[in-house]
Amino acid sequence: MMKKIRLQDAVGTRLAHDITEIRPGEFKGPAFRKGHTVCAEDLCRLQKLGKNHLYVLEVGEDEIHENEAAAMLAAALAGPGTQWENDPREGKIAIRAAGDGLLYVNAAALAAFNLVEEVMCATLHTHSLVAAGKIVAATRAIPLVMKRAAIERAAAIARQEGGVVQVRPLRRAKAGVVITGSEVYHGLIQDRFAPILTEKIRALGGEAAFVRFAPDDTGLIRRAITDLLAEGCDLLLLSGGMSVDPDDVTRLAIREAGAHEIHYGAAALPGAMFLVAWIGDTPLLGVPACGLYHRTTVLDLILPRILAGERIGKKELAFLGHGGLCQDCKPCVFPHCAFGKGA
Secondary structure (H helix, E strand, O other), X not given: OEEEEEHHHOOOOEOOOOEEEEEOOOEEEEEEOOOOEOOHXXXXXXXXXXXXXXXXXXXXXXEEEXXXXXXXXXXXXXXXXXXXXXXXXXXXXXXXXOOOEEEEEOHHHHHHHHOOOOEEEEEOOOOOEEOOOOXXXXXXXXXXXXXXXXXXXXXXXXXXXXXXXEEEOOOOOEEEEEEEOHHHHOOOOOOOHHHHHHHHHHHOOOEEEEEEEEOOOHHHHHHHHHHHHHOOOOEEEEEOOOOOOOOOOHHHHHHHOOOOEEEEOOOOEOOOOOEEEEEOOEEEEEEOHHHHOOOOOHHHHHHHHHHOOOOOXXXXXXXXHOOOEOOOOOOOOOOOOOOOOOO
């Protein structure tokens, strides 16, 4: 229940909500915080903020104030790898990454949450790489006071699957790289793939511990794979031999090396001939030739997810289709673009 009082009669009362100040291009935030006791010196500033009246708030037993509601919602939305402070600003609470990692958003749970009246949560795109302290989501209860039952219902939806947002750390991969192709193996052309793949691994905190070269020979490619597994590599990247030419035998070599799960083809461009395979729990990523000519390909979408512990299969490769069309911008501004944002 709200009681309206004249500003000149408000001295000594406590504010029921934050009072926002906006200075275009300079500042937007609370000029006075909820709970502030109004004194005579505040009256002039409040008038400049357009306040000729203030309100005394009485919250019923079945109601909840926006700040208490925001805290309840944040606690339910925040999953593993995230953190938040119970210090609402204008009824809003930000949820931040507790450490570096990959953001995962349960989009279905988020939509169900936002269908509840008088609450909201907005997030970054799922599968965004984030640094510790980065705001990954923000929530608020929209009215100043609302029914407690609605807030509890929204919080229950968010809690059902352990929170709506989580940040998973990337493991530090010990990667092995196999460069296939007889023309490179025999020195007819200079390899340019190894430096590209090595840098992508390093940029995500891993190490390209070994680089091997193999001609278009099934047995030699298979041996390179098994040798790298014996060296303790927990991630393998193979370049070349991913197309449909008869001498492209990399896929056959991967199968012969013991891969029990092979998924060939991704719904993204560039990188449609991308391959994901598994030997036990070790992922093998087959990178098509487009990786030589495009700064960003499907590999840049999948590699962080692999390092975050996700087991990529046919479904995940299929879902890349929404947002998986690179616009080949010059210069490339990935990840600050739409590529991969729909997956």
